[in-house]
Amino acid sequence: MEKNRLKQAADAPAAVTVLTAGDIRTYGWRTLADVLGGVRGVHVRYDRFYNYLGVRGLARPGDFSSRLLVLIDGMRVNDSIYGQAGVGREFPLDVALIERVEFVPGPGSALYGSNAVLGVVNIVTKSAASLAGGLAALELGADASRSLSLSQGVEVGAARMVLAARSETRPGRDHYFAEYDDAATGFGLARDADRETDRKLYAKWTLGELTAAGVISQRRKQIPTGAFDTAFPSRQTEGLDRYAFADLQWQHAIDAAQQVFARATLAQYDFRGAFDYGPADGVQHLDQRGRWIDVEARWQVGAWRSHQLMLGSEVQSNFLQRQRSRLDGPAGGELADIDTTSQRWGLFVTDEVEVFTNLRAVLGARLDRQLD
Numbered sequence: 001m002e003k004n005r006l007k008q009a010a011d012a013p014a015a016v017t018v019l020t021a022g023d024i025r026t027y028g029w030r031t032l033a034d035v036l037g038g039v040r041g042v043h044v045r046y047d048r049f050y051n052y053l054g055v056r057g058l059a060r061p062g063d064f065s066s067r068l069l070v071l072i073d074g075m076r077v078n079d080s081i082y083g084q085a086g087v088g089r090e091f092p093l094d095v096a097l098i099e100r101v102e103f104v105p106g107p108g109s110a111l112y113g114s115n116a117v118l119g120v121v122n123i124v125t126k127s128a129a130s131l132a133g134g135l136a137a138l139e140l141g142a143d144a145s146r147s148l149s150l151s152q153g154v155e156v157g158a159a160r161m162v163l164a165a166r167s168e169t170r171p172g173r174d175h176y177f178a179e180y181d182d183a184a185t186g187f188g189l190a191r192d193a194d195r196e197t198d199r200k201l202y203a204k205w206t207l208g209e210l211t212a213a214g215v216i217s218q219r220r221k222q223i224p225t226g227a228f229d230t231a232f233p234s235r236q237t238e239g240l241d242r243y244a245f246a247d248l249q250w251q252h253a254i255d256a257a258q259q260v261f262a263r264a265t266l267a268q269y270d271f272r273g274a275f276d277y278g279p280a281d282g283v284q285h286l287d288q289r290g291r292w293i294d295v296e297a298r299w300q301v302g303a304w305r306s307h308q309l310m311l312g313s314e315v316q317s318n319f320l321q322r323q324r325s326r327l328d329g330p331a332g333g334e335l336a337d338i339d340t341t342s343q344r345w346g347l348f349v350t351d352e353v354e355v356f357t358n359l360r361a362v363l364g365a366r367l368d369r370q371l372d
Contacts, residue, residue, distance in 0.1 A: 017103040021126070024095055032070075032087040032095060033218050039103050044087075048175075048194060049223045049239065051088040055105055055118040069115040071122040073213065078115050080290035080318040085204045089198045092217035092243040094166045096137075096149060097202060110348055110364025113314070124203060125213075128153035128160040141165035145170040162204040170236070172197040175224050180232050190233040193224035215245045228275060229252065236276040236283060243324045244268045261298040282329025289319035306354040315345045345372040361368070 017039045029035045033051035037044045043059070044193040045052045053065045060067065070077045070085035072093055077085040085091070105119040112120055112144055131153030139147045147168035172192035181188035205212045220240045223340035226232030235306040249263040298312035325335040350364040 003109075012157070015105060017105075017208045019101045019103075021099055022128075024098060029095060031089055031100075032091045032093075032121075032123070033220075035095065035098075035101050036087060036103065041105055042119075046088075047227065048225050049115075049227060050086060050090070053118075058118060058294075060069045066115065067117040069120045071114050071120065072215070072245075073125055073211070073247075074122065074249070074263070075213070075245065075296055076115075076266055077243075077245075079243075079267075080292045080316075080321060081269060081271070081288050081323070083115060086219075086241060088219075089168070089196060090217070090219035090221075090243075092200060092215045092245065093123065093202060094164060094200050096166070097125050097151065099130060101123045110366045111310075111312075113344075113346055113366070113368060125202075126153075126157055126162065128162050131162060143171070143173065158207055160204075160206040163201070166198075166200045170194075170265055172222060172224075177225065181227065185226075186233045188222040190226075191234060193222050194235075194237045196221045198340060201230055209250055211249045211251075212249045213245070213249075215243065215323075217244075218242045223275075227317070227347040230278070231276045231291050234276040236274055238273040238274055242268075242269075242272075244272040254265040259300045261296075261300070263294075263296050265294040277327070277329070280329060280331070282327050282332050284325060284327050284335070287322070287324045289320060289322045290333065291319065292316055292318040295328060308317070308352040310348075310350045311348050312349075313345070316343065318342045318344075340372070345369055345371075 009084070015163070019035055019038060023038070026039060029038070031051070033044050036042050036053060041056045043054045045054070049063070052059060053068050055068065064082045064084035065087065066078065066083035071085070077092070079085070083359060102122045102124065103119060107117055132149055134152045137149040137151070143170070144156045147166065149166045151162070151164035165340065172195035174192065175190045175194060176189065177188045179188070183230060194221070200217040203214045203216070218240065221238060222235060223237045223239065225231070227237070232235045245265060247265045251259065251261050253259050269290045271286065271288040275284040277284060294314065294316045296312065296314040298308045298310060300308065302308050321340050321342060323336060323338040327335060339372065346366055346368040348364065348366040350362060353361045353363065355361055
């Protein structure tokens, strides 16, 4: 799978799995986690807060899926705080806008960097033509969940536009946890403590070799499990995830053998958390914010027989990395106050060699430098 050159999955030098919009409709998948759960070798865990991904039995506990790189039309989604890309309802893109999901297992670090240790997920969004005009959908669930989706594909001359919005509410449910089956903890019953809401807004504009896209999303989720030794039961423990991206891509074919690709992404990720530790300690408030810009350039050439050479560079400037934590109880106060910046740059080269008609080898090297 390559971001700047179309290739048949059967010709890619890897075990590529492709799931299409038809598969999503057929199986009724509602989140990216549901979609990836349908990939052979991928397993999904859910703790009623986040979904966590593992590949081929590997998943580091507490790693927030940071060893899996997630891309939307080639744009890096992993944030600058945890290095993760949430794949549940906090994922910034509505799955109804997905044309296909491409999954390549195994290390892709020569091309993509350290997030791509377990694999790379590239999500290709629908075009204005595939949306075929406007669509409005209202869904009402038996559990009182409800969602509203609006999308519009517009073609104006040579320009193409996609606009979409989604709002979903899932009311709090009652859950029983045997570990808390005691009179002091409500006999293990958490009532109305699992509420979840998410809002998403997406826009894409394409004209010739230029593509601009923007995404804004927000997900709020109650945590009913007494996680992190918080009080049980409690309806105050919750987390809010907010993503925003603005991306500009340019792709140009110099001739039949050469292509250049460039992109710039301005992005942000915010997490706001409230964790109820009871009357003695009060509620712990987390405020974590990341702001970054990512710039990438590539040159691909097939000037030599049986070789496809790619040279590229990537620079990411994390100009805001803030983490603050405080307890509002009687013995509380400031727990952490971190405000920093960092930069990351990488140089990479790959060469895809056709050894025989049905045998290919890929050689790659990458140099990364982290500056704090």
